[in-house]
Amino acid sequence: MATEEAYPVPARSPGRSSAQSHASQQAHQSQGSLVDPYVGHYAARAREMVASEIRALFSVASRPEIVSLAGGMPNLTALPLDAVGEMAGQLVTDRGTVALQYMSAQGDPGLRESICDVMALEGIRAHPDEVVVTVGSQQALDLITRIFVDPGDVVLAEGPSYVGALGTFASFQANVVHVPADDDGLIPEALTETIARLAAGSQRVKFLYTVPSFHNPGGVTLSLERRARVLEICQRAGLLVIEDNPYGLLGFDGEPLRALRADDSHGVVYLGTFSKTIAPGLRVGWAVAPPGIRDKLVLAAEAAVLCHSSLAQLMVREYLASQPWREQIKVFRELYRERRDAMLEALAAAMPAGCRWTRPAGGFYVWLQLPPGLNSKAMLPRAISSRVAYVPGTGFYSDGSGAEHLRLSYCFPEPGRIREGVRRLAEVVDTEIELCTTFGPAPMVERATGAGPVVLTGPAGVDTPQ
Ligand SMILES: Cc1ncc(COP(=O)(O)O)c(C=O)c1O
Numbered sequence: 001m002a003t004e005e006a007y008p009v010p011a012r013s014p015g016r017s018s019a020q021s022h023a024s025q026q027a028h029q030s031q032g033s034l035v036d037p038y039v040g041h042y043a044a045r046a047r048e049m050v051a052s053e054i055r056a057l058f059s060v061a062s063r064p065e066i067v068s069l070a071g072g073m074p075n076l077t078a079l080p081l082d083a084v085g086e087m088a089g090q091l092v093t094d095r096g097t098v099a100l101q102y103m104s105a106q107g108d109p110g111l112r113e114s115i116c117d118v119m120a121l122e123g124i125r126a127h128p129d130e131v132v133v134t135v136g137s138q139q140a141l142d143l144i145t146r147i148f149v150d151p152g153d154v155v156l157a158e159g160p161s162y163v164g165a166l167g168t169f170a171s172f173q174a175n176v177v178h179v180p181a182d183d184d185g186l187i188p189e190a191l192t193e194t195i196a197r198l199a200a201g202s203q204r205v206k207f208l209y210t211v212p213s214f215h216n217p218g219g220v221t222l223s224l225e226r227r228a229r230v231l232e233i234c235q236r237a238g239l240l241v242i243e244d245n246p247y248g249l250l251g252f253d254g255e256p257l258r259a260l261r262a263d264d265s266h267g268v269v270y271l272g273t274f275s276k277t278i279a280p281g282l283r284v285g286w287a288v289a290p291p292g293i294r295d296k297l298v299l300a301a302e303a304a305v306l307c308h309s310s311l312a313q314l315m316v317r318e319y320l321a322s323q324p325w326r327e328q329i330k331v332f333r334e335l336y337r338e339r340r341d342a343m344l345e346a347l348a349a350a351m352p353a354g355c356r357w358t359r360p361a362g363g364f365y366v367w368l369q370l371p372p373g374l375n376s377k378a379m380l381p382r383a384i385s386s387r388v389a390y391v392p393g394t395g396f397y398s399d400g401s402g403a404e405h406l407r408l409s410y411c412f413p414e415p416g417r418i419r420e421g422v423r424r425l426a427e428v429v430d431t432e433i434e435l436c437t438t439f440g441p442a443p444m445v446e447r448a449t450g451a452g453p454v455v456l457t458g459p460a461g462v463d464t465p466q
Pocket of ligand 1: 072135136137138139162164211216244246272273274275280284285
Protein backbone atom coordinates (compact mmCIF):
# COMPACT_ATOMS: atom_id res chain seq x y z
CA MET A 1 0.00 0.00 0.00
CA ALA A 2 1.55 3.31 -1.06
CA THR A 3 2.32 5.59 1.85
CA GLU A 4 1.81 8.66 -0.33
CA GLU A 5 -1.80 7.75 -1.06
CA ALA A 6 -2.52 6.89 2.54
CA TYR A 7 -1.34 10.31 3.75
CA PRO A 8 -2.37 12.87 1.13
CA VAL A 9 -1.64 15.69 3.60
CA PRO A 10 1.84 15.34 5.09
CA ALA A 11 1.46 14.98 8.83
CA ARG A 12 3.16 17.43 11.13
CA SER A 13 5.83 16.02 13.36
CA PRO A 14 5.36 17.13 16.99
CA GLY A 15 9.07 17.92 16.97
CA ARG A 16 8.90 20.42 14.09
CA SER A 17 9.06 24.13 14.77
CA SER A 18 5.94 26.25 14.38
CA ALA A 19 7.71 28.30 11.68
CA GLN A 20 8.28 25.14 9.61
CA SER A 21 4.72 24.02 10.11
CA HIS A 22 3.36 27.48 9.21
CA ALA A 23 5.37 27.43 5.99
CA SER A 24 4.09 23.98 5.08
CA GLN A 25 0.51 25.04 5.88
CA GLN A 26 0.82 27.99 3.49
CA ALA A 27 2.12 25.65 0.82
CA HIS A 28 -0.94 23.43 1.24
CA GLN A 29 -3.28 26.40 1.19
CA SER A 30 -2.04 27.32 -2.24
CA GLN A 31 -2.36 23.69 -3.44
CA GLY A 32 -6.01 22.99 -2.48
CA SER A 33 -7.67 19.81 -3.64
CA LEU A 34 -10.60 18.89 -5.87
CA VAL A 35 -11.92 16.50 -3.23
CA ASP A 36 -11.65 18.97 -0.35
CA PRO A 37 -11.13 22.64 -1.25
CA TYR A 38 -10.54 23.40 2.46
CA VAL A 39 -7.57 21.09 2.73
CA GLY A 40 -5.16 23.93 3.43
CA HIS A 41 -7.39 25.63 6.00
CA TYR A 42 -7.43 23.00 8.71
CA ALA A 43 -5.76 23.61 12.05
CA ALA A 44 -2.40 21.89 12.45
CA ARG A 45 -3.97 19.44 14.92
CA ALA A 46 -6.47 18.26 12.30
CA ARG A 47 -3.57 17.09 10.15
CA GLU A 48 -2.73 14.58 12.88
CA MET A 49 -6.16 13.00 12.40
CA VAL A 50 -5.47 10.36 9.79
CA ALA A 51 -7.75 7.54 8.71
CA SER A 52 -6.38 4.07 8.47
CA GLU A 53 -4.90 2.93 5.21
CA ILE A 54 -6.45 -0.46 6.03
CA ARG A 55 -9.94 1.02 6.43
CA ALA A 56 -11.06 -0.42 3.09
CA LEU A 57 -10.06 -3.88 4.25
CA PHE A 58 -12.14 -3.49 7.38
CA SER A 59 -15.24 -2.68 5.38
CA VAL A 60 -14.72 -6.06 3.70
CA ALA A 61 -14.05 -7.70 7.09
CA SER A 62 -17.63 -7.06 8.20
CA ARG A 63 -18.97 -9.44 5.53
CA PRO A 64 -20.56 -12.56 7.03
CA GLU A 65 -18.25 -15.05 5.29
CA ILE A 66 -15.25 -13.50 7.04
CA VAL A 67 -14.46 -14.45 10.63
CA SER A 68 -13.54 -11.16 12.22
CA LEU A 69 -11.11 -11.47 15.10
CA ALA A 70 -10.51 -7.73 14.64
CA GLY A 71 -13.41 -5.89 16.26
CA GLY A 72 -13.47 -5.09 19.96
CA MET A 73 -17.22 -4.85 20.30
CA PRO A 74 -18.72 -6.11 23.57
CA ASN A 75 -21.05 -9.09 23.21
CA LEU A 76 -24.53 -7.89 24.07
CA THR A 77 -26.31 -11.19 23.41
CA ALA A 78 -26.29 -11.89 27.16
CA LEU A 79 -27.86 -8.55 28.16
CA PRO A 80 -31.54 -8.90 29.30
CA LEU A 81 -32.88 -6.53 26.64
CA ASP A 82 -36.55 -6.89 27.62
CA ALA A 83 -35.85 -5.88 31.20
CA VAL A 84 -33.66 -2.97 30.10
CA GLY A 85 -36.29 -1.82 27.58
CA GLU A 86 -39.06 -1.94 30.18
CA MET A 87 -36.88 -0.04 32.63
CA ALA A 88 -36.10 2.66 30.04
CA GLY A 89 -39.79 3.10 29.12
CA GLN A 90 -40.78 3.38 32.77
CA LEU A 91 -38.02 5.92 33.37
CA VAL A 92 -39.34 8.25 30.67
CA THR A 93 -42.95 7.80 31.83
CA ASP A 94 -42.13 8.45 35.48
CA ARG A 95 -39.25 10.95 35.30
CA GLY A 96 -39.24 12.22 31.72
CA THR A 97 -39.09 15.89 32.69
CA VAL A 98 -35.73 15.23 34.38
CA ALA A 99 -34.45 12.48 32.08
CA LEU A 100 -35.05 14.60 28.97
CA GLN A 101 -33.80 17.87 30.46
CA TYR A 102 -30.27 19.41 30.57
CA MET A 103 -28.26 18.68 33.68
CA SER A 104 -24.93 19.66 35.25
CA ALA A 105 -21.74 19.00 33.26
CA GLN A 106 -20.32 17.00 36.17
CA GLY A 107 -23.16 14.50 35.86
CA ASP A 108 -26.11 13.23 37.85
CA PRO A 109 -25.26 13.12 41.59
CA GLY A 110 -27.14 9.83 42.13
CA LEU A 111 -25.23 8.18 39.30
CA ARG A 112 -21.93 9.48 40.68
CA GLU A 113 -22.79 7.87 44.01
CA SER A 114 -23.49 4.53 42.31
CA ILE A 115 -20.21 4.84 40.38
CA CYS A 116 -18.41 5.02 43.74
CA ASP A 117 -20.08 1.71 44.72
CA VAL A 118 -18.88 0.12 41.47
CA MET A 119 -15.31 1.35 42.02
CA ALA A 120 -15.33 -0.01 45.59
CA LEU A 121 -15.09 -3.47 43.97
CA GLU A 122 -11.51 -2.51 42.99
CA GLY A 123 -10.61 -1.05 46.37
CA ILE A 124 -11.27 2.58 45.42
CA ARG A 125 -12.75 4.79 48.10
CA ALA A 126 -13.90 7.93 46.31
CA HIS A 127 -16.44 10.64 47.03
CA PRO A 128 -19.11 11.38 44.38
CA ASP A 129 -17.74 14.97 44.23
CA GLU A 130 -14.52 13.58 42.74
CA VAL A 131 -16.39 11.89 39.87
CA VAL A 132 -17.04 13.52 36.48
CA VAL A 133 -19.41 11.67 34.14
CA THR A 134 -18.21 11.52 30.52
CA VAL A 135 -19.32 10.22 27.12
CA GLY A 136 -17.61 6.87 27.55
CA SER A 137 -14.07 6.80 28.87
CA GLN A 138 -13.02 7.95 25.40
CA GLN A 139 -14.28 11.45 26.19
CA ALA A 140 -12.49 11.35 29.53
CA LEU A 141 -9.28 10.66 27.58
CA ASP A 142 -10.03 13.59 25.29
CA LEU A 143 -10.73 15.95 28.20
CA ILE A 144 -7.62 14.92 30.12
CA THR A 145 -5.44 15.42 27.06
CA ARG A 146 -7.17 18.72 26.27
CA ILE A 147 -6.41 20.17 29.72
CA PHE A 148 -2.83 18.88 30.01
CA VAL A 149 -1.18 18.61 26.62
CA ASP A 150 0.35 21.37 24.52
CA PRO A 151 1.73 20.47 21.08
CA GLY A 152 4.99 18.57 21.44
CA ASP A 153 4.47 17.60 25.11
CA VAL A 154 5.42 14.03 25.91
CA VAL A 155 2.87 11.45 26.98
CA LEU A 156 4.17 8.08 28.16
CA ALA A 157 2.17 4.99 27.22
CA GLU A 158 2.76 1.26 27.17
CA GLY A 159 4.04 -0.12 23.89
CA PRO A 160 1.66 -1.29 22.46
CA SER A 161 -1.15 1.01 23.56
CA TYR A 162 -4.91 1.47 23.06
CA VAL A 163 -5.50 2.82 19.54
CA GLY A 164 -8.27 5.23 20.64
CA ALA A 165 -5.96 6.86 23.18
CA LEU A 166 -3.21 7.21 20.56
CA GLY A 167 -5.74 8.88 18.24
CA THR A 168 -6.65 11.37 20.96
CA PHE A 169 -3.01 12.08 21.83
CA ALA A 170 -2.22 12.63 18.15
CA SER A 171 -5.14 15.02 17.74
CA PHE A 172 -3.60 17.20 20.46
CA GLN A 173 -0.16 16.85 18.85
CA ALA A 174 1.32 15.01 21.80
CA ASN A 175 4.64 13.26 21.39
CA VAL A 176 3.90 9.70 22.55
CA VAL A 177 6.86 7.82 23.97
CA HIS A 178 6.21 4.13 24.42
CA VAL A 179 7.44 2.24 27.48
CA PRO A 180 7.94 -1.51 26.94
CA ALA A 181 5.63 -4.02 28.64
CA ASP A 182 5.94 -7.79 29.09
CA ASP A 183 3.65 -10.56 30.37
CA ASP A 184 3.35 -8.72 33.73
CA GLY A 185 2.51 -5.38 32.13
CA LEU A 186 4.55 -2.17 32.10
CA ILE A 187 8.20 -2.80 33.00
CA PRO A 188 9.15 -0.59 35.98
CA GLU A 189 12.88 -0.49 35.07
CA ALA A 190 12.00 0.68 31.57
CA LEU A 191 9.73 3.36 33.02
CA THR A 192 12.50 4.65 35.28
CA GLU A 193 14.96 4.66 32.40
CA THR A 194 12.53 6.48 30.07
CA ILE A 195 11.71 9.16 32.64
CA ALA A 196 15.44 9.75 33.28
CA ARG A 197 16.24 9.91 29.56
CA LEU A 198 13.49 12.44 28.88
CA ALA A 199 14.46 14.53 31.91
CA ALA A 200 18.07 14.61 30.63
CA GLY A 201 16.75 15.95 27.31
CA SER A 202 14.59 18.55 29.16
CA GLN A 203 11.41 17.16 27.59
CA ARG A 204 8.11 17.97 29.30
CA VAL A 205 6.35 14.76 30.25
CA LYS A 206 2.71 15.42 31.09
CA PHE A 207 1.48 12.02 32.24
CA LEU A 208 1.77 8.26 32.04
CA TYR A 209 -1.22 6.65 30.31
CA THR A 210 -1.69 3.03 31.33
CA VAL A 211 -4.25 0.22 31.04
CA PRO A 212 -3.14 -1.96 33.97
CA SER A 213 -5.79 -4.69 33.82
CA PHE A 214 -6.45 -6.96 30.79
CA HIS A 215 -4.69 -4.59 28.46
CA ASN A 216 -5.99 -3.54 25.05
CA PRO A 217 -4.31 -4.77 22.85
CA GLY A 218 -1.72 -6.65 24.96
CA GLY A 219 -4.06 -8.89 26.97
CA VAL A 220 -1.62 -8.65 29.91
CA THR A 221 -2.16 -7.40 33.46
CA LEU A 222 0.16 -5.34 35.63
CA SER A 223 1.14 -7.55 38.58
CA LEU A 224 0.36 -6.34 42.11
CA GLU A 225 4.06 -6.03 42.88
CA ARG A 226 4.59 -3.87 39.79
CA ARG A 227 1.55 -1.72 40.61
CA ALA A 228 3.27 -0.57 43.79
CA ARG A 229 6.55 0.07 41.96
CA VAL A 230 4.94 2.01 39.11
CA LEU A 231 3.17 4.25 41.63
CA GLU A 232 6.38 4.78 43.57
CA ILE A 233 8.34 5.68 40.41
CA CYS A 234 5.69 8.15 39.25
CA GLN A 235 5.34 9.70 42.70
CA ARG A 236 9.11 10.19 42.88
CA ALA A 237 9.14 11.80 39.43
CA GLY A 238 6.03 13.93 40.15
CA LEU A 239 4.36 12.29 37.17
CA LEU A 240 0.57 12.07 36.95
CA VAL A 241 -0.85 8.61 36.14
CA ILE A 242 -3.91 8.17 33.96
CA GLU A 243 -5.32 4.74 34.81
CA ASP A 244 -7.73 3.58 32.08
CA ASN A 245 -9.64 0.57 33.35
CA PRO A 246 -12.53 -0.52 31.13
CA TYR A 247 -11.98 -4.26 31.62
CA GLY A 248 -11.09 -4.41 35.35
CA LEU A 249 -14.32 -6.19 36.36
CA LEU A 250 -14.04 -8.71 33.52
CA GLY A 251 -11.36 -10.92 35.04
CA PHE A 252 -11.70 -14.69 34.74
CA ASP A 253 -9.94 -15.69 37.98
CA GLY A 254 -11.09 -14.56 41.39
CA GLU A 255 -11.70 -11.05 42.66
CA PRO A 256 -10.94 -7.87 40.67
CA LEU A 257 -7.42 -6.53 41.15
CA ARG A 258 -6.80 -3.49 43.29
CA ALA A 259 -6.80 -0.37 41.11
CA LEU A 260 -3.81 2.00 41.13
CA ARG A 261 -6.19 4.76 42.23
CA ALA A 262 -7.00 2.74 45.36
CA ASP A 263 -3.48 3.43 46.63
CA ASP A 264 -2.97 6.99 45.39
CA SER A 265 -5.81 9.48 45.33
CA HIS A 266 -3.58 12.48 44.49
CA GLY A 267 -1.34 11.15 41.74
CA VAL A 268 -3.80 9.03 39.75
CA VAL A 269 -6.76 9.99 37.56
CA TYR A 270 -8.94 6.92 37.13
CA LEU A 271 -11.07 6.39 34.02
CA GLY A 272 -14.00 3.97 34.06
CA THR A 273 -16.85 3.04 31.74
CA PHE A 274 -20.07 1.06 31.55
CA SER A 275 -19.34 0.15 27.93
CA LYS A 276 -18.07 -3.34 28.76
CA THR A 277 -20.18 -4.11 31.84
CA ILE A 278 -23.54 -2.82 30.54
CA ALA A 279 -23.51 -1.54 26.94
CA PRO A 280 -21.31 0.82 24.88
CA GLY A 281 -24.31 2.42 23.15
CA LEU A 282 -25.20 4.17 26.39
CA ARG A 283 -21.92 6.09 26.14
CA VAL A 284 -21.57 6.52 29.89
CA GLY A 285 -18.09 6.60 31.39
CA TRP A 286 -16.38 8.64 34.07
CA ALA A 287 -13.19 10.12 35.46
CA VAL A 288 -12.19 10.33 39.12
CA ALA A 289 -9.72 13.10 39.78
CA PRO A 290 -8.29 15.26 42.58
CA PRO A 291 -10.26 18.55 43.02
CA GLY A 292 -8.09 20.82 40.82
CA ILE A 293 -8.13 18.44 37.87
CA ARG A 294 -11.81 17.62 38.48
CA ASP A 295 -12.73 21.32 38.15
CA LYS A 296 -10.83 21.64 34.87
CA LEU A 297 -12.47 18.47 33.53
CA VAL A 298 -15.94 19.86 34.30
CA LEU A 299 -15.13 23.16 32.56
CA ALA A 300 -13.71 21.32 29.55
CA ALA A 301 -16.79 19.06 29.39
CA GLU A 302 -19.07 22.08 29.58
CA ALA A 303 -17.21 23.75 26.73
CA ALA A 304 -17.40 20.58 24.64
CA VAL A 305 -20.98 19.35 25.19
CA LEU A 306 -22.72 21.56 27.81
CA CYS A 307 -23.75 18.38 29.59
CA HIS A 308 -23.95 14.68 28.85
CA SER A 309 -27.10 12.76 27.97
CA SER A 310 -29.41 12.94 31.01
CA LEU A 311 -31.41 10.01 29.66
CA ALA A 312 -28.39 7.72 29.39
CA GLN A 313 -27.14 8.72 32.83
CA LEU A 314 -30.50 8.08 34.50
CA MET A 315 -30.82 4.79 32.65
CA VAL A 316 -27.49 3.62 34.04
CA ARG A 317 -28.44 4.88 37.51
CA GLU A 318 -31.75 3.00 37.34
CA TYR A 319 -30.06 -0.11 35.96
CA LEU A 320 -27.60 -0.14 38.87
CA ALA A 321 -30.44 0.40 41.37
CA SER A 322 -32.99 -2.08 40.01
CA GLN A 323 -31.16 -4.75 37.99
CA PRO A 324 -28.87 -7.54 39.29
CA TRP A 325 -25.76 -5.90 37.76
CA ARG A 326 -23.20 -7.88 39.76
CA GLU A 327 -24.73 -11.16 38.51
CA GLN A 328 -24.89 -9.74 34.99
CA ILE A 329 -21.14 -9.01 35.11
CA LYS A 330 -20.59 -12.66 36.11
CA VAL A 331 -22.64 -13.71 33.06
CA PHE A 332 -20.45 -11.53 30.81
CA ARG A 333 -17.30 -12.94 32.42
CA GLU A 334 -18.39 -16.52 31.73
CA LEU A 335 -19.26 -15.63 28.14
CA TYR A 336 -15.84 -14.08 27.55
CA ARG A 337 -14.01 -16.82 29.43
CA GLU A 338 -15.56 -19.47 27.14
CA ARG A 339 -14.43 -17.48 24.09
CA ARG A 340 -10.95 -16.86 25.52
CA ASP A 341 -10.58 -20.62 26.11
CA ALA A 342 -11.72 -21.37 22.56
CA MET A 343 -9.13 -18.98 21.16
CA LEU A 344 -6.23 -20.18 23.31
CA GLU A 345 -6.99 -23.84 22.57
CA ALA A 346 -7.25 -23.14 18.85
CA LEU A 347 -4.00 -21.16 18.83
CA ALA A 348 -2.17 -23.94 20.67
CA ALA A 349 -3.55 -26.54 18.24
CA ALA A 350 -2.96 -24.70 14.97
CA MET A 351 -0.33 -21.96 15.09
CA PRO A 352 3.01 -22.79 13.50
CA ALA A 353 6.23 -22.82 15.51
CA GLY A 354 7.75 -19.41 16.05
CA CYS A 355 4.45 -17.70 16.97
CA ARG A 356 4.00 -16.46 20.52
CA TRP A 357 0.90 -15.04 22.15
CA THR A 358 -0.31 -13.67 25.46
CA ARG A 359 -2.76 -15.57 27.71
CA PRO A 360 -5.24 -13.00 28.98
CA ALA A 361 -6.77 -13.53 32.43
CA GLY A 362 -9.64 -11.21 31.51
CA GLY A 363 -10.82 -8.67 28.95
CA PHE A 364 -11.13 -9.17 25.20
CA TYR A 365 -7.72 -9.51 23.54
CA VAL A 366 -4.79 -11.74 22.65
CA TRP A 367 -1.57 -10.16 21.32
CA LEU A 368 0.25 -12.42 18.92
CA GLN A 369 3.85 -12.24 17.76
CA LEU A 370 4.62 -13.63 14.31
CA PRO A 371 7.81 -15.53 13.49
CA PRO A 372 10.78 -13.31 12.49
CA GLY A 373 10.51 -11.77 9.02
CA LEU A 374 6.69 -11.76 8.84
CA ASN A 375 4.77 -8.49 8.64
CA SER A 376 1.17 -8.41 9.93
CA LYS A 377 0.21 -5.40 7.81
CA ALA A 378 1.55 -6.92 4.59
CA MET A 379 -0.18 -10.21 5.47
CA LEU A 380 -3.65 -8.71 6.12
CA PRO A 381 -4.95 -8.69 2.52
CA ARG A 382 -4.04 -12.38 2.23
CA ALA A 383 -5.80 -13.10 5.54
CA ILE A 384 -8.92 -11.31 4.33
CA SER A 385 -8.80 -13.40 1.11
CA SER A 386 -8.68 -16.45 3.38
CA ARG A 387 -11.75 -15.06 5.18
CA VAL A 388 -10.24 -14.08 8.51
CA ALA A 389 -9.51 -10.59 9.87
CA TYR A 390 -7.30 -9.24 12.67
CA VAL A 391 -5.77 -5.87 13.52
CA PRO A 392 -2.10 -5.40 12.53
CA GLY A 393 0.14 -4.36 15.42
CA THR A 394 1.20 -1.08 13.78
CA GLY A 395 -2.09 0.54 14.82
CA PHE A 396 -1.05 0.31 18.46
CA TYR A 397 2.20 2.25 18.25
CA SER A 398 2.54 5.94 17.48
CA ASP A 399 5.89 5.41 15.76
CA GLY A 400 4.81 2.84 13.17
CA SER A 401 6.50 -0.12 14.86
CA GLY A 402 4.62 -3.31 15.77
CA ALA A 403 4.51 -4.90 12.30
CA GLU A 404 5.59 -8.25 13.73
CA HIS A 405 2.52 -8.33 16.01
CA LEU A 406 -1.22 -8.51 15.58
CA ARG A 407 -4.25 -8.26 17.84
CA LEU A 408 -6.93 -10.94 18.00
CA SER A 409 -10.21 -10.37 19.85
CA TYR A 410 -12.38 -13.15 21.11
CA CYS A 411 -15.19 -11.04 22.58
CA PHE A 412 -17.69 -11.14 19.74
CA PRO A 413 -17.73 -14.32 17.59
CA GLU A 414 -19.19 -17.64 18.76
CA PRO A 415 -16.56 -20.13 20.02
CA GLY A 416 -16.96 -22.28 16.89
CA ARG A 417 -16.29 -19.27 14.66
CA ILE A 418 -13.27 -18.34 16.76
CA ARG A 419 -11.80 -21.84 16.23
CA GLU A 420 -12.45 -21.64 12.51
CA GLY A 421 -10.95 -18.13 12.32
CA VAL A 422 -7.78 -19.23 14.12
CA ARG A 423 -7.51 -22.29 11.85
CA ARG A 424 -7.71 -20.03 8.77
CA LEU A 425 -5.20 -17.61 10.26
CA ALA A 426 -2.77 -20.43 11.02
CA GLU A 427 -2.90 -21.50 7.34
CA VAL A 428 -2.18 -17.93 6.25
CA VAL A 429 0.79 -17.72 8.62
CA ASP A 430 2.07 -21.09 7.36
CA THR A 431 1.95 -19.86 3.75
CA GLU A 432 3.59 -16.60 4.80
CA ILE A 433 6.45 -18.49 6.46
CA GLU A 434 6.96 -20.47 3.25
CA LEU A 435 7.00 -17.27 1.18
CA CYS A 436 9.43 -15.67 3.59
CA THR A 437 11.71 -18.72 3.49
CA THR A 438 11.68 -18.68 -0.33
CA PHE A 439 11.79 -14.95 -1.10
CA GLY A 440 12.99 -13.33 2.12
CA PRO A 441 11.11 -11.04 4.53
CA ALA A 442 8.25 -8.82 3.28
CA PRO A 443 9.44 -5.22 2.96
CA MET A 444 8.36 -3.13 5.93
CA VAL A 445 5.73 -0.57 4.98
CA GLU A 446 7.11 2.76 6.17
CA ARG A 447 4.77 5.42 7.47
CA ALA A 448 5.28 9.12 6.90
CA THR A 449 7.56 10.48 9.62
CA GLY A 450 5.70 12.23 12.37
CA ALA A 451 2.34 10.83 11.29
CA GLY A 452 -0.07 10.16 14.11
CA PRO A 453 -1.22 6.67 14.91
CA VAL A 454 -3.36 4.80 12.45
CA VAL A 455 -6.89 5.31 13.73
CA LEU A 456 -8.71 2.19 12.73
CA THR A 457 -12.33 3.20 12.82
CA GLY A 458 -14.13 2.44 9.59
CA PRO A 459 -17.28 4.01 8.16
CA ALA A 460 -20.49 3.57 10.18
CA GLY A 461 -21.73 0.01 10.43
CA VAL A 462 -18.35 -1.47 9.76
CA ASP A 463 -16.39 -3.63 12.17
CA THR A 464 -14.69 -1.12 14.45
CA PRO A 465 -11.49 -2.53 15.85
CA GLN A 466 -11.16 -0.23 18.87
C1 LIG B 1 -8.47 0.65 26.82
C2 LIG B 1 -9.72 1.35 26.41
N1 LIG B 1 -9.96 2.57 26.87
C3 LIG B 1 -11.06 3.25 26.54
C4 LIG B 1 -11.99 2.70 25.68
C5 LIG B 1 -13.19 3.53 25.30
O1 LIG B 1 -14.37 2.99 25.76
P1 LIG B 1 -15.70 3.80 25.91
O2 LIG B 1 -15.50 5.15 25.34
O3 LIG B 1 -16.73 3.03 25.18
O4 LIG B 1 -15.96 3.89 27.38
C6 LIG B 1 -11.78 1.42 25.15
C7 LIG B 1 -12.72 0.82 24.19
O5 LIG B 1 -12.55 -0.20 23.64
C8 LIG B 1 -10.61 0.72 25.54
O6 LIG B 1 -10.34 -0.51 25.09
